[in-house]
Amino acid sequence: MSLELKRVPMAEQEPEARKHNFDEVSLGYTLEEAIQEAKRCIQCKRPRCVAGCPVNIRIPEFIDQIAQGNIDRAAEIIKETNNLPAICGRVCPQEEQCEAKCILGVKGEPIAIGRLERFAADYALEKERESQVPVSNGIKVAIVGSGPAGLTAAADLAKYGYEAHIFEAFHEPGGVLIYGIPEFRLPESLVRKEIEGIKDLGVKIHTNIIIGKTITIDELLEQGFKAVFIGSGAGLPRFMNIPGENLNGVYSANEYLTRINLMKAYDFPNNHTPIKVGSRVAVVGGGNVAMDAARSALRLGAEEVRIVYRRSEEEMPARLEEIHHAREEGIIFDTLVNPVEIIGENGWVTGIKCIRMELGEPDSSGRRRPIEIPGSDFIQDMDIVIMAIGTSPNPLIVSTTPDLKVHSWGGIIVDEETGETSKEGVYAGGDAVTGAATVILAMGAGKTAAKAIHEKLKVREDQLLPL
Secondary structure: OOOOOOOOOOEEOOHHHHOOOOOOOEEEOOHHHHHHHHOOOOOOOOOOOHHHOOOOOOHHHHHHHHHOOOHHHHHHHHHOOOOOHHHHHHHOOHHHOHHHHOHHHHOOOOOOHHHHHHHHHHHHHOOOOOOOOOOOOOOEEEEEOOOHHHHHHHHHHHHHOOEEEEEOOOOOOOOHHHHOOOOOOOOHHHHHHHHHHHHOOOOEEEOOOOEOOOEOHHHHHHOOOOEEEEOOOOOEEOOOOOOOOOOEOEEEHHHHHHHHHOOOOOOOOOOOOOOOOOOEEEEEOOOHHHHHHHHHHHHHOOOEEEEEEOOOHHHOOOOHHHHHHHHHOOOEEEEOEEEEEEEEEOOEEEEEEEEEEEEEEEOOOOOEEEEEOOOOOEEEEOOEEEEOOOEEOOOHHHHOOOOOOEOOOOOEOOOOOOOEOOOOOEEEOOHHHHOOOOHHHHHHHHHHHHHHHHHHOOEEOOEEOOO
16 A cells, blocks of 8 residues: 555557547556556545445455455455446446545545456456356346346346346347447447356346337236336437438437447448448537547548537536547537537538537536527538437337336436335336436446345245235
8 A cells, every 4th residue: 555646547549540440448457557556545444435336346345455466356346246347447437436535536646446447357257257146036027128227137136036037129138338338438248248247147138029019017027027127228319409400411329329339330341230421520419428429430430520519628427538538539529519400402411500609507407507609600511410418218118007107208207215116016227217327327226126126025935025
């Protein structure tokens, strides 16, 4: 342990090279670098970092094990509460959560908790897995969706002894981890390895099943599932409802990234998923999804890519690392600018009309409200426009489950302490409840619901007993 205020840097691909490929940008720590960074931890007697983690990883303990060179034990400690550590180490907003609480951040840089989690998880994934299927109690629980919330709920339920069955609409499990996050940020092979680890617990994954169409929630309960967890995410894209949004060349970020990530549009001619590359691309929005879409467009071959965001960069919800990487790669940031019309010719996008904004008083989100500056509108030539302004839960499950109460915007209403919905035996969590949020928050919701389901379905001597 030492009070070293600067963290150990992590190697990355050079910007000029990486903007032409979809390989992972951040290359990870070596063993020596990980041990050096772990030794920066001062092992606080009252650590605040754990409280900043939605899945309550015992952070000081696993870091201490890395500092001693006990990487296997570090990975075991992490896996006790986090079923997807290699993923979380890459995509969690640690700077707003665990690392934001680190005492070293007061005078210097906080411990690189996410990087150390990634190192330990990657180390464990490289070793041969040992299958440890828990003893089953014979009780079946259904999980809708195989994204971070569903995978976490299923894994925890399996550890409790339940027969967890995941029902996934796509042909491949992973949810947003597979279709939404590009290879250069989260390699697909790594997601598959994490999912295999969950399957090793005895979790069954059924693909190509659309809940609400192939089978309903009520039918699952009728077929003997004692509880259902809805972790179906938020896959319904939002648009601005401005003129020209129906032109060819306008994508939702959801569709754009799904074509690239899940359907491998970037791997032409080996894969034949159609996508228009475009030479000048505008991405509307300022979150991680906007950064992913912009950086993907650049890698597909766009000559110029712009982030169009109605607030200032300070208000951008994207991770600082993603903004930094985007700037390094040459993405142009048009802040305090908002689209008012998409212009086209012969059915295709040719430009985007925007108006300049200024910031007024804070709104309900706590950020200063953007206000149009009259007479400041201008037109930029564009041939692709990608809308990355958020998503909502798909209404299919709600429309086929009439006694499931939802908010006016589509999010399922739950008891925040348990994840219980208005329907007996049905729980929900993740983006289906909150709207588009982070992977780790969805995982936290999955853990909460799994524990609540277990408490409701406790088994003694193979008999269901009420609490």
